[in-house]
Amino acid sequence: MIIRIAKKSDIPSSEITPEDVYINRRKFLGASAGIGAAAFLGCGAAGAESDAEAADSQDLEPTSWDDITTYNNFYEFGLDKADPARNAHTLVTRPWTIRVDGLCAKPGDYQLEDFVKPSVMEDRVYRFRCVEAWSMVIPWRGFPLADAIARAEPDPSAKYVAFETLWDPDQMPERRWKPRIGWPYREGLRLDEAMHPLALMVTGLYGKTLPNQNGAPLRLIVPWKYGFKSIKSIVRMTFTEDEPPTTWATQTPGEYGFYSNVNPNVNHPRWSQANERVVDSSRLFKRRIETLFLNGYADEVAHLYEGMDLKKFF
Numbered sequence: 001m002i003i004r005i006a007k008k009s010d011i012p013s014s015e016i017t018p019e020d021v022y023i024n025r026r027k028f029l030g031a032s033a034g035i036g037a038a039a040f041l042g043c044g045a046a047g048a049e050s051d052a053e054a055a056d057s058q059d060l061e062p063t064s065w066d067d068i069t070t071y072n073n074f075y076e077f078g079l080d081k082a083d084p085a086r087n088a089h090t091l092v093t094r095p096w097t098i099r100v101d102g103l104c105a106k107p108g109d110y111q112l113e114d115f116v117k118p119s120v121m122e123d124r125v126y127r128f129r130c131v132e133a134w135s136m137v138i139p140w141r142g143f144p145l146a147d148a149i150a151r152a153e154p155d156p157s158a159k160y161v162a163f164e165t166l167w168d169p170d171q172m173p174e175r176r177w178k179p180r181i182g183w184p185y186r187e188g189l190r191l192d193e194a195m196h197p198l199a200l201m202v203t204g205l206y207g208k209t210l211p212n213q214n215g216a217p218l219r220l221i222v223p224w225k226y227g228f229k230s231i232k233s234i235v236r237m238t239f240t241e242d243e244p245p246t247t248w249a250t251q252t253p254g255e256y257g258f259y260s261n262v263n264p265n266v267n268h269p270r271w272s273q274a275n276e277r278v279v280d281s282s283r284l285f286k287r288r289i290e291t292l293f294l295n296g297y298a299d300e301v302a303h304l305y306e307g308m309d310l311k312k313f314f
Ligand SMILES: Nc1nc2c(c(=O)[nH]1)N[C@H]1C(S)=C(S)[C@@H](COP(=O)(O)O)O[C@H]1N2
Pocket: 068, 071, 072, 073, 074, 075, 076, 129, 130, 131, 165, 185, 213, 214, 215, 226, 227, 228, 229, 230, 231, 232, 233
């Protein structure tokens, strides 16, 4: 297995450019990129793997606010990418309670305001890779999941942490898929993965409050895993001894595993994971880049999987 070295995976808050700077930079880059695309007309757009540009782990040019907030997967609000932005206004995010339970010393029902500690909020620009082979670069605002876990004081017997999304058919219009997907949406991590400082509990985007379609008021972001691990609108966090059942791995076990680490060497049974389409509606021509092992975060997280056969534990 080829392990590509990630040079820099996140930008400390001190280096974050405010949104207006992002936007100006983007306009400038967008214009020059347009000329480049026109010059290469005829070279073929999306498609063949060999056409994908080499990915640069340092290229963290953020995707636009509009793309991040209108091209979503949040099946409770519809199956089309545009549905969550259209429908998620019915989600009521205040008051919001998070139940912490299972194997821990401090279980309980926490109000959002008590669960989120404003003093430890950070801005992090992460690459985000969906299992459907598209990607974005997203400036999240949140706090380390490790903080929330430490406060719950998990028992030594706890080996995993499971999460659940709100399921309220009155607020969520996509009821037809309930039997197939088995909502509430569930996800989980091994506890050592969850404690890794790159794993974030997210409450914001571009320094603003997280829009409902992106998983308000509280979602998970695990940047080295496929996007579906990053569960939205979390109402429950449970510590367990055994690997918890997760939505997609339960639904289609041959296609989605519990680990779901981004891995260009392990294809989805129905498509390649070797490269990804960069979501950017401002570009006339689709751009594809190579997918990096562990989404470019191998330097930081590859040790978590030492000795594991990642083709078996996909
Ligand atoms: N509750 C819930 N969480 C979810 C999903 C979902 O359908 N429901 N979709 C997942 C998938 S497949 C992806 S790619 C990301 C999309 O996050 P975004 O819309 O903020 O880009 O959310 C993940 N979390």
